[in-house]
Amino acid sequence: MSTSNLTLSQFSLRRLSGKRALLLAFSTLLILFLTLPLVALVLRALPLGIEAWTSRATLDALQLSLTTATIATLIAFGIGTPVAYVLARENFRAKPIVDTLIDVPMVLPPSVAGLALLMAFGRRGLLGPPLAALGLELPFTIAAVILAETFVAAPFYVRSAKAGFGAVDRKLEQMSELLGVSPFRTWLRVTLPLSAPALFGGLLMTWARALGEFGATIMFAGNFPGRTQTMPLAIYSGLESNLDSALVLSLLLVIVSFGILFVVRAISPKGITLG
Amino acid sequence: MLSLDIHKKFDGFELALTLSTPSEKIIVLFGASGSGKSLTLASIAGFITPDAGRIQLGERVLFDAVGGINLSPQARKIGMVRQDLTLFPHLSAADNIAYGLKGPRKDKERRVRDLLELMRLTSFGARKPTELSGGQQQRVALARALAIEPTLLLLDEPFSALDLATRIELRRELKELQQRLRTSMLFVTHDLGEAALLADEMAVIESGRVLQFAPPNQILREPSNARVAQIVGVKNILPAKIIDVNAVRIGERIFETDPVKFPIGSQVRACIRAERVLLIRPEGPSRVHPNTIAGELLDQESDGNDVMLRFRADDARLQPELDFDLHIDIPVYVYERLHLSRQRHWLVTLKPSVLHLVTE
Incomplete structure (x- = not known):
């Protein structure tokens, strides 16, 4: 009786450790697969001299990307904040549709987004003639870069902000109003500070996504160095003409991506950023 | 206001x-x-x-x-x-x-x-x-x-x-x-x-x-x-019938009450708080109050502060259809001082002021 028990427990112990070894092997494989390309990139980019970092192509793309991504993020903040608040607090019949529509750009292939933007704002697009009448021509301009980045990246902010607002207990807002504070000032003094980490995390994710935007930009804004050639586009072009610049820009984007994910993880322990 | x-x-x-x-x-x-x-x-x-x-x-x-x-x-x-x-x-x-x-x-x-x-x-x-x-x-x-x-x-x-x-x-x-x-x-x-x-x-x-x-x-x-009585913790809520201006019948027994506000013959409920039921030693003074019942303690539970007892009358039951007649609550120290765990036979008195009558 006791011997059979002993062998049974030994057996399960062995099985457990076998399972653990298997898990370990698979996770090592996955981590290697995910990090190896990044390590290779870093190994190639690091020894490059100062001229690769300061070349015209590198600096132009860097400046354009930082500017457009920041503006796109600000637009997402300005328009996305009230939308996120309404989606978090109000219930209306069309809400599921609006919710879904806002999420669509997150899963839509960026090239489709670029084509759709062309069909809407292009010269022969839906709004082309009225825009032309006003003397505005969007495609292949810096404005087009910003529009493409906003279109693709804004949902990241709206999602995160919506989750942030939703997590603020309504009872606290009620209590504030009962203490004689107006709804708007309640929003400023209670809702906003309590959802600030989620808003900030959402802004960082939006900025990072805008910085990395490729497909929609190249379709809608083109790939003109110094005008619409953002970092990802410069990397794509650099593969043929200027590999050093491409490597340097790639390294920058890797660092930025890593840094932002790290910060977002640190400020939002509940992981509400990606919904 | x-x-x-x-x-x-x-x-x-x-x-x-x-x-x-x-x-x-x-x-x-x-x-x-x-x-x-x-x-x-x-x-x-x-x-x-x-x-x-x-x-x-x-x-x-x-x-x-x-x-x-x-x-x-x-x-x-x-x-x-x-x-x-x-x-x-x-x-x-x-x-x-x-x-x-x-x-x-x-x-x-x-x-x-x-x-x-x-x-x-x-x-x-x-x-x-x-x-x-x-x-x-x-x-x-x-x-x-x-x-x-x-x-x-x-x-x-x-x-x-x-x-x-x-x-x-x-x-x-x-x-x-x-x-x-x-x-x-x-x-x-x-x-x-x-x-x-x-x-x-x-x-x-x-x-x-x-x-x-x-x-x-x-x-x-x-x-x-009766509903309020239940909500505020009255444990004994018994069906009763008014038989006189100051008397009521509960089960097989008649009790003296304070002057009642209900017409004679009407059906009411008698509310008796369990902590207001008096226990008296059977061998005590012989001057017995009319509202006194002889009976036996059936069982008890305690929440640490009070002991909750169930009591059954020897004859002339209050609730003949049940196996007990009254809930009685007393503090633990009283339970111990009266040696209630040994002595099970007691008299119980319901003062007229304890019998509160309400509509059904």
Whole structure:
């Protein structure tokens, strides 16, 4: 009786450790697969001299990307904040549709987004003639870069902000109003500070996504160095003409991506950023 | 003067609560969860809008469906303390208390200092809510509600989440505070002891209605009907028949009562609080009260404070269809002193004042 028990427990112990070894092997494989390309990139980019970092192509793309991504993020903040608040607090019949529509750009292939933007704002697009009448021509301009980045990246902010607002207990807002504070000032003094980490995390994710935007930009804004050639586009072009610049820009984007994910993880322990 | 007349229909629940009383005291709304107490407070605060009725506080009308008056929560000047999630988590205790204050900073600071002192929190002003104990948090919440000098303070089970010792301490403090500041308070609880302890007047609430509104002693001794008796913990509620102006038949037995207000022959219920049944030694003085029954203790349970016994009459049963006749509660130390675990045969006396008769 006791011997059979002993062998049974030994057996399960062995099985457990076998399972653990298997898990370990698979996770090592996955981590290697995910990090190896990044390590290779870093190994190639690091020894490059100062001229690769300061070349015209590198600096132009860097400046354009930082500017457009920041503006796109600000637009997402300005328009996305009230939308996120309404989606978090109000219930209306069309809400599921609006919710879904806002999420669509997150899963839509960026090239489709670029084509759709062309069909809407292009010269022969839906709004082309009225825009032309006003003397505005969007495609292949810096404005087009910003529009493409906003279109693709804004949902990241709206999602995160919506989750942030939703997590603020309504009872606290009620209590504030009962203490004689107006709804708007309640929003400023209670809702906003309590959802600030989620808003900030959402802004960082939006900025990072805008910085990395490729497909929609190249379709809608083109790939003109110094005008619409953002970092990802410069990397794509650099593969043929200027590999050093491409490597340097790639390294920058890797660092930025890593840094932002790290910060977002640190400020939002509940992981509400990606919904 | 606090005057409530609140009507609102929800899915499967209807609030129809009417109550009027001179203010400047503690009024307790007592009832089980789901009886409509919190909805009543939410209506008074202005978080929900009644379908009909009127809410008046002194001279001020907060809500009047007919007159089209509905003040915003912001304009009602009402303080509130809830059971949980009451403090702003991103603000210190002092900033929480200052939250609703207006005017120059100097005045605000002085007021916050005074309130911290009043609530014995002087050294805790800089702490965040998470760095305070549950009792301290509720003290801060009280101070914050009092800061705006409310005309009415709503308390929604504010002590229910606290441990017993803190709860007892805060109840006493609240009562003292009310006597000092004379602020009208509306206190919601499902704890009968808490209700009886705090209330100047107490409303028993069920299904969104007030079943009885009176001082707690009166409700405990003279519940207005069998349902109230049940809610306020009367264990013996026996069917009875009036047979004379001061006599009633319960089961197979006749009892003397105080003069009754029911016509002779009518069916009523006799409410007998289990802790007011007297045990007498059978070998004691022979002058036997007419309302005395000889019988046997069947079994007992104890919650640590009291022993809850079941008693059965030897002959002429009160509830012949059951296997016992009366619940009797006595303190543990009395149980031990009377050696009730050994001696099982006793006389039981129901004084006329203990027999409270109500309609079915």
